[in-house]
Every structure is written in C-alpha cells, then in structure tokens.
Amino acid sequence: MTRLLVINPNISDSVTALIEAEARRSAAPGTELTMLTAPFGVAYIETRFEALIGAYATAQLAAEHHTGHDAVVIAAFGDPGLGGLREVLPVPVLGLTESALASACLLGHRFSIIAISQRIQAWYREVVAANGLSGRLASIRALNRPLASIGSVQDDHQAALLALCESAVDDDGAEVIVLAGAPLAGLARTLRGRLPVPVVDGVSSAVRHAESMVALAPGKAVRGSFAPPPVKPNQGLPDGIARLLAGPPPARS
Amino acid sequence: MTRLLVINPNISDSVTALIEAEARRSAAPGTELTMLTAPFGVAYIETRFEALIGAYATAQLAAEHHTGHDAVVIAAFGDPGLGGLREVLPVPVLGLTESALASACLLGHRFSIIAISQRIQAWYREVVAANGLSGRLASIRALNRPLASIGSVQDDHQAALLALCESAVDDDGAEVIVLAGAPLAGLARTLRGRLPVPVVDGVSSAVRHAESMVALAPGKAVRGSFAPPPVKPNQGLPDGIARLLAGPPPARS
C-alpha cells in the first residue's frame, strides 16, 4: 500500500476536489490519498509572488502532516516549494509540473503547455527553464478571457482549450500536449482521442510517478545539495518546520 | 493486466537474463513480460556503429512481435531505435536511458551516469544531449578495466563501481546517480542504502514508466513528427517492418 500526501498550495476547495477526483482515477489499486488545502494564500497561483506564498503554505502543511506517508505531491503547476521540501522531507516529493514534463519527455521530444491565463505564462516559462527543459518547449499557449470560476474552467472553456491544443501542434510543432494547472486536472482524460498528439496532465502524472518513486526506493540524499540542511540556529518558525530543521530526519524504513 | 515487450538490442542471453530478473522485481503485480534478444548484432553496445546495428535489430523484433503488447521497452542504454519506433508503433515505446533520466529528474537536479567502459562515455554524452538534458548532467564516470564477462560486471567490479559513485557525488556534485547499461540491471537494488544520494537504474525505471504510460493512456500521435511515416514506396524490407510502413496503424483500443 502506498500512502500519498497531496497538498493543494492554494485555498480553493473546489480545485482540491478536482485534484482529488483525478488523483483517485489515476492511482493504482492500493494507493491511499490524504488531501490537504492551504489554510492561507490565494485562490490560484499565476505569479511568482503567489508562488512564494504557496511555497510557504505547502512547507507548513508538509512539515506537519508528512509523517505516515510514503511520498508527497505538491499539487499546483509551478511546483511551489518543491526543491526545498525535497531537501527536508525523508520521502520523495513530486510536483505537478516536473511530473507532467517527465511524462511528456517519455512520449515525444517537444511539448507545448496549455494554460488557463495569459498572466501565468511567464511563470511557467521560468519553471520549465528551472527544470532545464527549455530546449524541448515548443510553446506555451493560454486562454485569454476572464475565468468566471476557477473550479469550472475546463468545462466553461473546453472549445477554446481544444483550439489552443490544435494550434500548438500545427503552428508550434508540439509533439506532446501538457495540460497545465490543477484547475485542468482530469481534462486530459476528457479530451482523450480528440487530440492529434499524446496529452498528459500534472495530477495523474504526479500520482503515477510518486507511486513509482516509492516502488523504486531510490533512497534519500544524505550528502549533496538535497540532504537535509545543516543544523543551525533558527527562531520563530511553525512547530512542524522547526522539527524538520532540528536534525537529520529518521532513516526511511 | 499490462503486457510489456522487452527487447534486448544485443545478442547476449546473459544480459537478457539480468534484464528479466530486474524487470520482474520491478514490475507491478499483474504486469506480464515478453523478453526478446537480438538475433543479430554485438555482445553489448558501446559505440554509435553498434547502436546503429542494435537499432535495426530492435526495429525488426518490435515490428514482428509488438502485437498483443501494451508497450515496448528497448532494453539497452542509449535507446537504439527509440525515436523511430515511437513513430511507427501504435503503443508507447520507452528506452532505458530516457527512463532512468526521467526518474533522476524527479529525485534531484543534477545527475551523474556510472558506466561500464571508458569507450561508452562519448555515446552516452550524446544521448543525454539528444534528450536535451546536458544542463543537468554532472558527469559521466566509467570503469577503466577490461570486462571478463559482460554478464557478471556488477559482481566483478562492485567496489570500483561504488567508488565511481562516491566520486560523482563528492567531486562532481551529483545529486542522483544513474547506473547505466543493461549489464548493471539490478545493481541499484544491491547498492541501496550504501550511497549518499538516490540511485536509479534503467530497467526498473523503464518498466515502471512503461506501466505508467499505459495507465495514463495519453494517446498515439496521428499528426506531428511522431505520427506514423507517410505511406510511400519501399522495397526489400523484412515483413514486419514492411507491414508497419504499409499504412497507419490501427487505433489503440
């Protein structure tokens, strides 16, 4: 049995519900999910500042709740807090973006990302670059209209999203489509068979890859830059984070 | 149930046995494996020319035998024939290198590759570059002594292989170790807990990721550069390959 802690770095319960539904559909038999929603932050992350807030909220939740789980999934595109949490947690930590990109890279060479807002594109571009994958990014294309409700984006704008996918393939040379952002969780499943190239999303990819990283049991870093931070004075931190910083985490069983 | 076709592009039955053993240990319950060994070629691939031969042998085997399988694994580091087979086969095709790199990218930012011969390093470097991941490659390090038997490399040279891993972490800044090449299949499992950073190998990664790609059902490209090649005159080809080129493959059910 694999126990996954899935954290929505945003405050939107409706998006957590979308994530959970797709995560349950994607998980292997025997995988158990714990879902958490950020207690503070914004409705959905489109910018670097919002990601900064989401990273801290995610860190708090992960620090408090990771015990008893085999892996942690950060369920917002952009992977807020991913690198940091990979250092301090004793179990694998995966983000939606890196997971979707890993899937895309196994299906073709160049991928396009389809996003829900114009504003979010620069942030995604920087995240792809931080993943070292700019050379495989065919394009980022995004909806350019106001979103009435973040929980129903994929229903409200399905035709427009399909059109963006088509353009990515025909005009940008995309060989794989990444549907980006937790609000689009499950859309890949809905669009299956209606797109000319393989399509992946972050939630299903993250759940499957988290299961794989648990199964492969690659071990936790104890040296190098993903080992836990050196112990040093700290103050004023939430209890969970303070505990993580208090010393090397116990060895994984 | 997931049915995987695992092709060893080399002629070494002893290496096929290593691959099979690790593939069975890694596979999820309910995954079935068909193992094939190249009927022509060399004992193990270290060079571009040997990869060229292995690619053609793999293409022939895959063309003849893919029917009835849900995915194909090309079980030699360097992934000979991968891009081409991804075009023509109706199911996902995965290589050991890209699969190990996908795992490594989910565990840290910079990885080192540990290889079994000096000669093989340039070829691996080019494959990493072709995957667009040179920016995350910390180093490639390799054994520098003659290999008595390709089937027992990991036993004969375990101490030397461990020392290469340590150097990669301490001197090159590796955050993840990739044990490369089918002859090292299973070594990651053996070394677990003895290395300072996470360690992955190609066979177990490819089996897990192949299962994931089947489960995610992303769809087969019908447009773009991974669609089947345009139908055109051909001659003199093995029957299986000729059939693949004769027209679009049937839609995946």
Added chain:
Amino acid sequence: MTRLLVINPNISDSVTALIEAEARRSAAPGTELTMLTAPFGVAYIETRFEALIGAYATAQLAAEHHTGHDAVVIAAFGDPGLGGLREVLPVPVLGLTESALASACLLGHRFSIIAISQRIQAWYREVVAANGLSGRLASIRALNRPLASIGSVQDDHQAALLALCESAVDDDGAEVIVLAGAPLAGLARTLRGRLPVPVVDGVSSAVRHAESMVALAPGKAVRGSFAPPPVKPNQGLPDGIARLLAGPPPARS
C-alpha cells in the same frame, strides 16, 4: 535623497550589522538606509528550503515597511523572494546576487563566486542559472571548514578566502571575483589591491545599483509578468501582504 529599505532575510543581527556597515560605506551622500532583520527563519541561508523560509520572511517585512522608501534591497545572496516582490512592490527591488553579477558583468566576461560553505554552492549555481548567466560562470569555490561564528567568517578565514580567489583566477579562468553572501560584506574592500582581478561584493553593488535604479526612474510594470498579480480571493495572510494583493499599488510619484 534616496531612501533604501535593506532587509536581511536571516535572523542574525551580527550579519545585519555587517551589511549595514558596508552599505553605509558604499552609499552615495544623501542616501538613507532602513535596516531590518527577519523576525523568523534561520541564522544564514545555505539551502533551497532555508531560502523558501527567508523569502516569506522578506515578503512580510517588505510588505509592512516599504512605504516611504524608494527601493528595497534583499540582503542575502540567492535573492530570496526577489521575483515575487518585484511584482508587488511599487518601487525597484534588488538582490545581492543579481547586483553583484551585474557589477561583475561590467568588469569582465567570466566571473567566479567565492562562498562560505560547501553546501551553499548548489544553491548559488541554480541562482546564477536562474539569472541566465551560467555561460559566464567560471566556477564557484567555497570554504570547506566549519564556521565558528557567522559574523566573523571573513576575519577567521581570510587567508583561505584569498587562496580560493587565487585558484579561481589561475585554475578556472575567472576574470572577476564575486565575494558572495552577506557574511562577507565588506571583504571586497579589505582585499582591495591584493587580488589579481577586479573583486565585487553583493551589498555594495546592491546599494549602488539601487540608487541608480531610483535615479534612472525606469517606471513600474503595469503589464506583463512583473505587473502586480491580478486581484483574486485570498485568506489568512499577514496584513501587509494582504494589502499588497488587494489591488494595484498607487502609481509612483
């Protein structure tokens, strides 16, 4: 008169004192400094997780205290929170790393970074990459001994630091030396004339460049990815941050 808000993202008052001393020596006549130390966090940032915490502490301080200042300096190497704060604050925001790199780029083509701990190097490497300047990075070299006191690193280890600089020039081809990290604030001034190439540090560079960005008055982004984030629901945030997110900041006078 230029009023700069200088925020130490760490909790060390001794380092804030070092920063302030060098900032005052570097500032133009008529520049006024407000110094702040993070109320929560760690003694000094060496890792991604510590940077995540420092970013949030910096965001809170900047949100509460930026009013009445012409620019904000984030006074930790690694620039925690920089991109995000650049979106939400109505005035220029500068980090030590980007400022030192800007100086270095005006003095030569390839620079080396000298750092105070082995662990910090991977984090710095990623920050240089995020600045798009990996191609000009000759090397990162770091002290490899325990630091008795973070406030006296530059005195305790001056000979070792000088030796690192020499190696960077002679072995790595550095054309400029960047002394990295707030604990080394002022060391560039101390070493002046004893190094074979130009040497810069983050604090003096950030103060000067902050003054320049105020003087050049380039304007605040109101479109594109550095405009303030779109207004949307949020909850549970510190008052200052909530105010920043409540709507577009007033136009700069």
Added chain:
Amino acid sequence: MTRLLVINPNISDSVTALIEAEARRSAAPGTELTMLTAPFGVAYIETRFEALIGAYATAQLAAEHHTGHDAVVIAAFGDPGLGGLREVLPVPVLGLTESALASACLLGHRFSIIAISQRIQAWYREVVAANGLSGRLASIRALNRPLASIGSVQDDHQAALLALCESAVDDDGAEVIVLAGAPLAGLARTLRGRLPVPVVDGVSSAVRHAESMVALAPGKAVRGSFAPPPVKPNQGLPDGIARLLAGPPPARS
C-alpha cells in the same frame, strides 16, 4: 586522383541520378565517383524510422564497397549512419547535412533550411541540434503540398521553393540558404543569382569537402570515440559489417 563512394540511402534511382549529376558538376578534375543506391528501404527519408532503415542500408553498402575509395559520402539529408560509419571506416565519411552546414557557416552566421515536405522538418531540426548548431539555425521552411514525383520536385515546385527562400531571408533573418535533401541536388546551381543571400546544397558541399578532407589527410582516429569499436563477440551480421567489426582497419596509406 580522389575516389569517392557516394551512397544514396534511399531506393530511388531517379534521386541517385540527380545526386550523380550534381556531384559530377561539383567535383574537382580528377575526382572519380562510385554511385550506389540502397537495395532496401524507402523512396525518400522524412522520418526517424526511415532514417534508421537508411542508416542500416548505408552501413551495409559502405562495408561492402568502401575498399578502394578515399572517402565516403552519405547522400541523404539527415546523414543516416554517419557517426557510426565514421567509427568503423578507415577513410573520411561525410554527410549532406553536415557538409551543407559547414559551407553555410563559412558564408554567414545564421542559415535557414528549405525542405521538400512538412513532415521532414522535425527530423532536420534534430539533426541540426545533434550537430550542435541550433544557435545558428534561423528557420526551417518546407513545401506543403504533395509531391507527384520525388525525382522532379525541384522542377515541379521551383516557384514555391523560391518563395520559401525569400521568406527565410526577409522574415527569419537567414543569412545563408541551405537547400536540403538529395531531391533538391543541383537546385542551388539553378537558382544562383536569383536569391538575396548565398545558397548552398548538400551534394556539392559534400563532394567538395570530401575532396578537402582527403587532401588535408588529417588521419583516422585510433583512440577516442571515433576509433573503431572494440572487438567483441557478434553474430548474424552481413559479411561486410562483420569484417569491419573483426578488428582495427589497416592503417591508411
């Protein structure tokens, strides 16, 4: 006297005739040409899978027929089998793509490639990347209509090809035009003086550069990754290939 072995990796005799005509026009006095057409394969290579087949066919022909020649030219754009054959053959081996790119690089900084089909573009893009020259690629532009006959493309579509060249210069910033693919052999000569920038093609470039590589006599690698592959067990290979793998080739006189 220089003796060149020119291999068409495709089965089209009409294209071999085009190649031969342009090769003879381009060759220096005293150069002798041996022309070969692949005995198996496809009419023309547009995809990775077709290139895989063409590489093996080329390898067989080169192995059987290289004796008595001073250099080998692989006469399909994309250079199928080039890296491998460069390892095993005792004489220089050149491809159309790398040869045309070498010419282009001596005439300007950024080049565009004009191709005969939409599908072929992704494959060309990957070949340019494998040559390490993506940074100099202004664009790839291609015909977008069905080809009635591969042997008469350049006559049937001359106006469209000219228009593509004009767009590459005016819209993409091309400083040199590369007419790509053996079916366009000779077109550069036909268009001479009608294009605003220098124009090169693969066949004439390969013939000239092959002559140069023979004249410069740089020597064959006996160490490093282009030395012949280490001798090791093999089976089931065509005689010529088996002979090449049987041991180090005789020293070039």
Added chain:
Amino acid sequence: MTRLLVINPNISDSVTALIEAEARRSAAPGTELTMLTAPFGVAYIETRFEALIGAYATAQLAAEHHTGHDAVVIAAFGDPGLGGLREVLPVPVLGLTESALASACLLGHRFSIIAISQRIQAWYREVVAANGLSGRLASIRALNRPLASIGSVQDDHQAALLALCESAVDDDGAEVIVLAGAPLAGLARTLRGRLPVPVVDGVSSAVRHAESMVALAPGKAVRGSFAPPPVKPNQGLPDGIARLLAGPPPARS
C-alpha cells in the same frame, strides 16, 4: 568628483550632442564629462564593418585622452572596442549596450531592444549573444523606414517607436524595454510613464554604472584575460596606442 570620458565612435556631432545632453541629465552631482567624437568613421554604426572602424577610432581616442579620467564610456550601441579597451586602460570602460542590459536585468527577466533600423538588428543580436544574454532577449524590433536625419530620429519617429515598444510587451513578452543606440539617447526619459513596463537607455545607464564602478573601486586586472596585453614588438601604431602597449599601465591611485 568623478571624471568620465565619453567617446562617440561615430563622426556625427549631432549625436554627440544628444549623448551629452542625456549624460548630463543622468550624471550624479559632481560628475564631470569630457565628450569626444570620432575623427574618422561613419555617421552611425549599423553593421559589423562599421563597428570595426568605430572600434579603432575609439581605441585611438581613448588611448590619447584617457589620462585624467576615472572611467571611459563607449557611447555607441554595440560597444565597439569594449573588450580590447578593457584590457589596456587602467580605468573601468563601459559600453552602452552592456550598461543598458545590466539595468534591464535588474528590472525584469526578459527584455526587448528597440532599434532605429532593420539592418542593425543582426548586429545587436550578436552583441547580446556575446554578452551571454540571449536567453533573456525577448525580441529586437526596429523602425523600417528611412531616417531623414540621424540626430532627430526620436522626434521624427516617436509614434512608431512607441508602437514597437507596445508590440514587444504584448506580442514578445518583454518585461523591460531597452531603447538602443545613441540616436535614441534621452527618449526613455521622454516616454516615461507612457509604456507598460520599465524602460532604460544606454547613455543614462552607462553614466550611472560608470560612476558606480568608480565608486566601488573593484581594481584593475593584472592577471587573466583582461590584464594588459603582454609586451611584444609592434610597429606603425598611433602614439597613444603604442604607449598603451609599451608596458603595464601605472597602478590606479
């Protein structure tokens, strides 16, 4: 007091006047400017060949006149002669391009360059690449009409220049605008508040950064590639240049 030598590498006195006006507006109190115009060369530099001439003219002027100055500014976009003069002069040398790019990098991640002629774009692109900043270049956009007078470009074409800026932000994702070329000196000031993102120009940036480099006193290279060239035989050179090559420059006081 800071004394800056500002050299216009072109022969246009009207442009020197524009440069001087903006330099005086930008300079800190107490900065003194010496303005020089190239005695030979062309009206304005748009091409590599013109830059070659401008570099030599600049070198002659700098060699003759640098004594008594604290820094030198090469006041043409493209920075002709910059790298060479940085080697031989005992004081900091700054160019308009590198200075504007340094400012842009402190204000956002991706910048666009707005230029005065179509022809100049390739040259600018190469200069950005030589600065190692291609990864942050969103686009270069340029006027496409004949320039009646180089001294009045910014007045004659203000609406067109504004439109180019808007396109760079909206279509290319520019986060900062760089107004390029000495003929546009001062335009950033004129357009202030009328553009959606921060805007910088070369002259004001170079003056401010030159002052900063003087204030930071980083030291002159005496080893590495920016040390003065090794003394060796020379002949036929202008006196000033010959003096510079005659031996190591005196230490800076």
Added chain:
Amino acid sequence: MTRLLVINPNISDSVTALIEAEARRSAAPGTELTMLTAPFGVAYIETRFEALIGAYATAQLAAEHHTGHDAVVIAAFGDPGLGGLREVLPVPVLGLTESALASACLLGHRFSIIAISQRIQAWYREVVAANGLSGRLASIRALNRPLASIGSVQDDHQAALLALCESAVDDDGAEVIVLAGAPLAGLARTLRGRLPVPVVDGVSSAVRHAESMVALAPGKAVRGSFAPPPVKPNQGLPDGIARLLAGPPPARS
C-alpha cells in the same frame, strides 16, 4: 585558376613565411596566392585589443588589394575583422579559426584547440563561442612557457605541443585536434600519424575551404546582415575603405 589573397593581420614576416609555405603545400593545382603582411600592429595577436588592431589593419589591406582575387583569407587565428569584411567584400572571406573548426566538425564531434600561449586561451574561447560552437569544444590547452621566437614555436616546443594533444584526447575527450594560430601553420602535417585522432590546422583548412567556396559560387549577399552596409556619410577613412563604403560592390562575375 583560383586567386586567393592571404592576409597576415600581424607584422611578423617570419609568420607570413610559415603561412605561405603551408598555404602552398595545401593549395590545389592552379591556385595562386598573394601574401600580405600587416603594415602596422603587433608581432602576434593574443588579446582582444591586439585583435582590434589586427582587424583594422586587415580591413585596410583587404580594401586596397582584394580586386583581382576570388577569395580572401584572414590568416590569424581569431579571425580579426572577418564578419565586417564579409559584409563589404564582393568575394568570399574566410578566417583560420572558422575554417579549422569547419574541418574539425567534419571529422568528429568534439574538438580541442592547442595554442601557443596561456594568455591567448580566453580570446580563443570567445571566438569559438561567437562561432556558436562552444558545445563542441572539449578544451583549449596551451604552452605555458615564454616563446623565444614566434617564427620557430613549433620547432622549439614540439614535444610540449604533442603532450598537450595527448592530454586533450585522453583527459578532455577530444575527438579532433585543432592546432591553432598561424605560428603553428604546417605542424599538423609534421605531426601526422603521431596523434591518436585527426588533426587539422587553420591555414590548410582555410586555403581548401576558400577554394571550395569559390568553386561552389554560392553568391554574395545583397540583402540581410551580410549585404554591404547602407551608404551613408563617412570621413577620414583610408581610400580603399572609403571606396568599399561608397556603394554596393559590383556583382561578381
């Protein structure tokens, strides 16, 4: 008959003699050479400033003397003035570096450059980068002892140069060796058969490639960035240069 103008951008007649000897040995029957030595400049170029001077000297010579020649060779490594002269001259212009790199790229993937002085390495590194070929550069290695006579470097230091080549192959992974700099002209010929990988030099490569560019007759750019500079006011220039700038060159016959 092909008439090549070969310009030594340095003042050393002894080096011109070396260049001429190797050029004559390399040239095809029927190629005629005109040799010129810079009337002003330095003994040999090791730095950016010396290259700036050499570029101007080369421009003057080329402007005065190109008439009656079919191509121009700039015979100093680093190719001073190459881009500019390619714009203004009506015939192909080739440099030693780009020519040697073109040869190297046709013989292997990664090359090392062997140079005659430590100081020259940074300059070469920048030239390789400007050629867009940093990704294929295995290393630059250089003599580290004083040169008694620039004309006899290759005789005085042959053993040391051989050792550098060996290190480049064994330690750096070089697949081709480039012997750099006109003072090493002819050494590739001398070392033939004594190195484990192919070896090329600049003079022989440039002569051969110049002949090829004449034979291929690709045409002179009349649009784009290598067209002659727009006609505009100029003053104070040498007659030859002024003539080049006075208008478009006559069409090549």
